[in-house]
Amino acid sequence: MLEYIRDGAEIYRQSFATIRAEADLDRFPPDVSRAVVRMIHASGQVDLTGDIAFTPNVVSAAHEALEAGAPILCDATMVAAGVTRRRLPRDNEVLCLLGDPRVPDLARDLGDTRSAAAVELWVDRLEGAVVAIGNAPTALFRLLNLIAAGAPRPAAVLGGPVGFIGAAESKEATVAHPAELEHLLVLGRRGGSAITSAAVNAIACEEE
Numbered sequence: 001m002l003e004y005i006r007d008g009a010e011i012y013r014q015s016f017a018t019i020r021a022e023a024d025l026d027r028f029p030p031d032v033s034r035a036v037v038r039m040i041h042a043s044g045q046v047d048l049t050g051d052i053a054f055t056p057n058v059v060s061a062a063h064e065a066l067e068a069g070a071p072i073l074c075d076a077t078m079v080a081a082g083v084t085r086r087r088l089p090r091d092n093e094v095l096c097l098l099g100d101p102r103v104p105d106l107a108r109d110l111g112d113t114r115s116a117a118a119v120e121l122w123v124d125r126l127e128g129a130v131v132a133i134g135n136a137p138t139a140l141f142r143l144l145n146l147i148a149a150g151a152p153r154p155a156a157v158l159g160g161p162v163g164f165i166g167a168a169e170s171k172e173a174t175v176a177h178p179a180e181l182e183h184l185l186v187l188g189r190r191g192g193s194a195i196t197s198a199a200v201n202a203i204a205c206e207e208e
Contacts, residue, residue, distance in 0.1 A: 082197025134196030159196025
């Protein structure tokens with residue numbers, strides 16, 4: 001019989017203790033640090049700290065939005081599935097519109113990806129929302145273009161798309177965007193659904 005730790009709470013305790021011992025968290029405010037710890041936990045990479053871009057008030061802005069009942073707008077069903085509903089303070093709506101029947105035709109009309117087209121359908125829910133983008137750079141680019149054209153501002157943009165084409169560029173564009181959006185992002189090629197939903201979960205509830 002293989003021996004291993006069987007207590008789930010103890011696994012979490014030791015995991016977070018290991019992350020805090022090994023990761024360089026000094027440059028983060030306490031609330032951002034708590035979110036970064038969970039993002040590292042989701043990725044298994046303590047060097048993630050070197051690629052984190054954030055605004056100082058991003059956690060408080062996102063948490064206050066969730067406390068006010070704001071929706072969480074996700075670019076992928078995997079991001080939405082990773083949000084722990086019991087951590088949400090107001091039973092917040094977690095929404096991914098990638099499967100909306102309007103998306104294929106809209107993508108064709110826009111000459112863009114389905115992920116980007118789904119973001120077009122966020123507009124009436126975007127003001128004060130928490131945006132969680134973990135997969136598609138085109139979704140983040142489309143969001144930035146919509147805001148530049150006058151669409152409502154979300155409370156915060158979390159996570160960051162993963163990949164080799166456009167991922168790094170979309171996040172750099174978010175950091176440099178003239179709207180100065182509140183953001184917590186993994187720069188470069190890294191990112192993904194697990195990291196993004198981990199950021200949402202950490203911000204939704206302070207319990208580690």
